[in-house]
Amino acid sequence: MSKAAFKGGVHPPERKEATSSSATQWAPVPGRLVIPMSQHLGAPCQPVVAVGDRVVRGQVVGTVDAMVSAPVHSPVSGEVTAVGPWLTAGGTRVTSVTIVPDAEQDLDSFVPVEGDDVRTLVRAAGIVGMGGATFPSAVKLTPPKGLDVSTVILNGCECEPFLTCDHRLMLEESERVVAGARIIAETVGAKRVVIGIEANKPDAIAAMQKAAGDGVEILSLVTRYPQGAEKQLIWALLRREVPHGKLPAAAGALVHNVATAVAIADAVELHKPLMERIVTVTGRVARPGNYRVLLGTLVSDLLEMAGGIVGEPGRVIAGGPMTGPALGDLDVPIAKGSSGIVVLSPDEAAPLVDDDQPCIRCGRCTEGCPMFLQPFQIGTQANRRDWTAAEPLHPVDCIECGVCSYVCPTKRPLLQLIRLAKAAVIAKGAKL
Amino acid sequence: MSDTSTGSTRLAVTSSPHIAAGVTCSNIMLWVVGSLAPAAVWAMISMGWPAVQLFALCIGSSLLTEFAWNAIAKKKQTLMDGSALVTGTLLAMCMPPMLPWWMAVFAGLIAIGLGKMIFGGLGWNLFNPALVGRAFVLLSWSGVLSKLPNKGWFATLDIPAKGGLDAISGATRLAVAAADRAASGGYGFSLAEQYQPLLWRNLEGSLGEVSAALLILGGLVLLAKGIIDWRIPAGYIGTVAALSWAFGSDPIFQVLAGGVLLGAFFMATDYVSSPMTRNGRLVFGIGCGLFNVVGRFFGPSPESTTFAILFMNGLAPLIDKMFTPRTFGWVKRDEE
Numbered sequence: 001m002s003k004a005a006f007k008g009g010v011h012p013p014e015r016k017e018a019t020s021s022s023a024t025q026w027a028p029v030p031g032r033l034v035i036p037m038s039q040h041l042g043a044p045c046q047p048v049v050a051v052g053d054r055v056v057r058g059q060v061v062g063t064v065d066a067m068v069s070a071p072v073h074s075p076v077s078g079e080v081t082a083v084g085p086w087l088t089a090g091g092t093r094v095t096s097v098t099i100v101p102d103a104e105q106d107l108d109s110f111v112p113v114e115g116d117d118v119r120t121l122v123r124a125a126g127i128v129g130m131g132g133a134t135f136p137s138a139v140k141l142t143p144p145k146g147l148d149v150s151t152v153i154l155n156g157c158e159c160e161p162f163l164t165c166d167h168r169l170m171l172e173e174s175e176r177v178v179a180g181a182r183i184i185a186e187t188v189g190a191k192r193v194v195i196g197i198e199a200n201k202p203d204a205i206a207a208m209q210k211a212a213g214d215g216v217e218i219l220s221l222v223t224r225y226p227q228g229a230e231k232q233l234i235w236a237l238l239r240r241e242v243p244h245g246k247l248p249a250a251a252g253a254l255v256h257n258v259a260t261a262v263a264i265a266d267a268v269e270l271h272k273p274l275m276e277r278i279v280t281v282t283g284r285v286a287r288p289g290n291y292r293v294l295l296g297t298l299v300s301d302l303l304e305m306a307g308g309i310v311g312e313p314g315r316v317i318a319g320g321p322m323t324g325p326a327l328g329d330l331d332v333p334i335a336k337g338s339s340g341i342v343v344l345s346p347d348e349a350a351p352l353v354d355d356d357q358p359c360i361r362c363g364r365c366t367e368g369c370p371m372f373l374q375p376f377q378i379g380t381q382a383n384r385r386d387w388t389a390a391e392p393l394h395p396v397d398c399i400e401c402g403v404c405s406y407v408c409p410t411k412r413p414l415l416q417l418i419r420l421a422k423a424a425v426i427a428k429g430a431k432l
Numbered sequence: 433m434s435d436t437s438t439g440s441t442r443l444a445v446t447s448s449p450h451i452a453a454g455v456t457c458s459n460i461m462l463w464v465v466g467s468l469a470p471a472a473v474w475a476m477i478s479m480g481w482p483a484v485q486l487f488a489l490c491i492g493s494s495l496l497t498e499f500a501w502n503a504i505a506k507k508k509q510t511l512m513d514g515s516a517l518v519t520g521t522l523l524a525m526c527m528p529p530m531l532p533w534w535m536a537v538f539a540g541l542i543a544i545g546l547g548k549m550i551f552g553g554l555g556w557n558l559f560n561p562a563l564v565g566r567a568f569v570l571l572s573w574s575g576v577l578s579k580l581p582n583k584g585w586f587a588t589l590d591i592p593a594k595g596g597l598d599a600i601s602g603a604t605r606l607a608v609a610a611a612d613r614a615a616s617g618g619y620g621f622s623l624a625e626q627y628q629p630l631l632w633r634n635l636e637g638s639l640g641e642v643s644a645a646l647l648i649l650g651g652l653v654l655l656a657k658g659i660i661d662w663r664i665p666a667g668y669i670g671t672v673a674a675l676s677w678a679f680g681s682d683p684i685f686q687v688l689a690g691g692v693l694l695g696a697f698f699m700a701t702d703y704v705s706s707p708m709t710r711n712g713r714l715v716f717g718i719g720c721g722l723f724n725v726v727g728r729f730f731g732p733s734p735e736s737t738t739f740a741i742l743f744m745n746g747l748a749p750l751i752d753k754m755f756t757p758r759t760f761g762w763v764k765r766d767e768e
Contacts, residue, residue: 315450350450
């Protein structure tokens with residue numbers, strides 16, 4: 001087994017066994033879909049349909065003329081019943097198009113996207129980083145001038161506990177992952193393609209090795225969170241450090257999630273827009289599993305499809321439990337970056353700490369921080385609101401993986417404090 | 433954090449991460465006490481009732497001081513974090529068994545009051561509270577201490593001393609060795625023959641000197657549980673051994689005798705008063721060992737562990753500052 005890994009991190013209980021062997025199945029078409037105009041980083045789309053319009057599967061319902069953006073499509077044929085603000089998983093209200101699907105759906109057909117080259121097709125298909133970062137993929141396929149991307153890395157780590165959607169994808173659609181990787185490498189002119197997978201998925205590693213063929217390397221990585229964080233992954237695989245404030249291209253690398261690679265292959269080879277994705281629904285639900293979900297399906301409907309919540313839920317998380325936002329309202333739509341819905345019981349969820357516990361200077365946060373920060377010190381300065389003292393501690397470099405809060409024996413809200421410091425220091429004018 | 437109602441389900445909305453490691457402050461402290469337990473219980477069995485009394489007095493006084501301080505200051509009670517229990521236990525471990533009861537009570541009061549609470553409680557103290565208590569007793573009543581029958585109920589020290597040790601009723605193996613060395617530059621007995629009693633049943637000295645083997649066992653438990661970082665005890669013990677050898681003494685004897693093992697595994701590793709950076713911890717351990725050995729061979733008293741660690745406690749923030757690692761990605765200009 002490979003010993004490749006980054007420095008620091010933790011190994012929380014994986015909790016993947018509930019869904020790692022359950023084959024992906026289609027989630028039923030829900031009674032309504034809510035399509036947010038912003039499911040990506042960058043400029044939000046403008047709706048191009050109005051209430052009462054008929055739409056068909058694959059039709060564009062929102063787009064905008066901006067470099068960093070991605071259009072959104074209707075995953076079904078049906079009727080637009082509302083256009084207006086809707087709460088999203090991130091906690092903000094976003095202009096969204098509500099579509100009531102027709103009774104009969106043909107999920108095999110769609111309006112194809114048009115374009116002559118890879119970047120145009122990827123842009124038109126609305127593809128964004130599906131690991132959760134949701135950065136528009138077409139932009140990433142256009143590295144800045146003067147930077148030579150020699151290696152394309154596909155991220156198959158899936159280091160977050162509970163999640164298995166990428167695991168299943170690599171097992172069930174190995175060839176598509178490889179096809180996507182080749183398209184990306186060809187587009188940016190990279191000579192080397194590396195697919196990094198954590199060692200806790202030996203079946204996925206085997207399947208990918210079988211599918212890989214010439215010029216695609218499958219590398220196994222130590223199972224440790226956050227192995228799938230971009231900078232950590234690049235270091236683990238290439239022993240290259242992405243300089244502060246620079247793109248991974250500055251280290252000669254371009255990283256895409258495996259699900260994004262499949263979406264890119266579908267867009268380029270089948271002219272298929274991004275309309276559905278695999279979502280791991282797990283934790284305290286009756287039928288945990290991996291579901292192929294139409295984008296815009298409400299979490300409440302998806303949970304019902306999975307048999308509903310079992311017992312009293314402590315926390316419902318969109319994504320993995322280390323980084324995903326906790327949902328206060330379950331009527332939020334599944335979007336392009338939604339990798340999972342995890343229902344935790346009150347006992348499993350991190351305790352709700354409402355008083356100030358002292359730091360005992362045990363050093364666990366320092367040892368775990370994959371960016372080599374001193375989380376306790378940033379936390380202390382954030383508590384004092386002393387942003388001048390916080391700035392040289394580099395809160396801006398924090399990748400918000402949550403390791404510091406996770407390991408803290410006195411349950412100090414370290415990541416929350418660092419987020420405060422980060423925002424304040426950026427507001428002061430620090431360079432990202 | 434707020435509760436939002438969604439139909440019949442009420443969901444807590446919190447900042448990520450939403451799971452937490454099971455380790456808590458109180459279970460860390462209980463592991464420390466548990467690791468000290470074999471050595472402590474064996475000390476009580478070996479030294480008899482005075483040792484039991486001493487544990488009760490030191491722990492009781494430490495807990496009571498913290499309770500009273502919080503009550504008077506109208507602060508939340510903090511006894512359940514377990515740190516006062518650790519301080520009380522360590523305090524007893526570094527005291528001789530025949531210590532007058534009022535001195536033990538005073539030691540607990542000073543350790544918790546001046547060693548910890550006055551700084552703002554757990555996490556804010558610069559020095560190891562137990563060592564502050566011990567240092568206070570050592571400095572205030574050195575005359576009384578030197579005349580103590582320093583042997584519990586059962587001790588018999590059968591080492592022929594070359595130096596003028598007759599006046600010291602509380603002689604320890606280390607003190608005899610140091611006096612010999614000071615008087616003649618050599619030793620009037622075989623240091624290697626002292627390994628056995630030091631390892632298993634040494635009744636001359638503090639409660640924490642009874643069994644080096646059980647202290648090592650406790651230290652290994654803390655290392656295996658990931659509660660302490662190997663860098664501090666390794667730096668400390670390694671330095672003591674190396675320097676002792678360099679100064680012409682027996683390195684194993686010097687490690688086993690006196691407070692080195694208790695200091696290296698249980699005192700210098702105190703989270704609050706030691707560095708948090710990896711390299712800083714190694715340097716801290718080496719510094720403790722250095723001052724421990726220098727104190728032993730050239731200081732006024734061979735029992736120099738207390739002041740070696742307290743001195744390095746004072747340097748810990750500076751050491752952390754010096755050894756703060758470079759933030760990932762902040763590569764040097766020429767590498768960019």
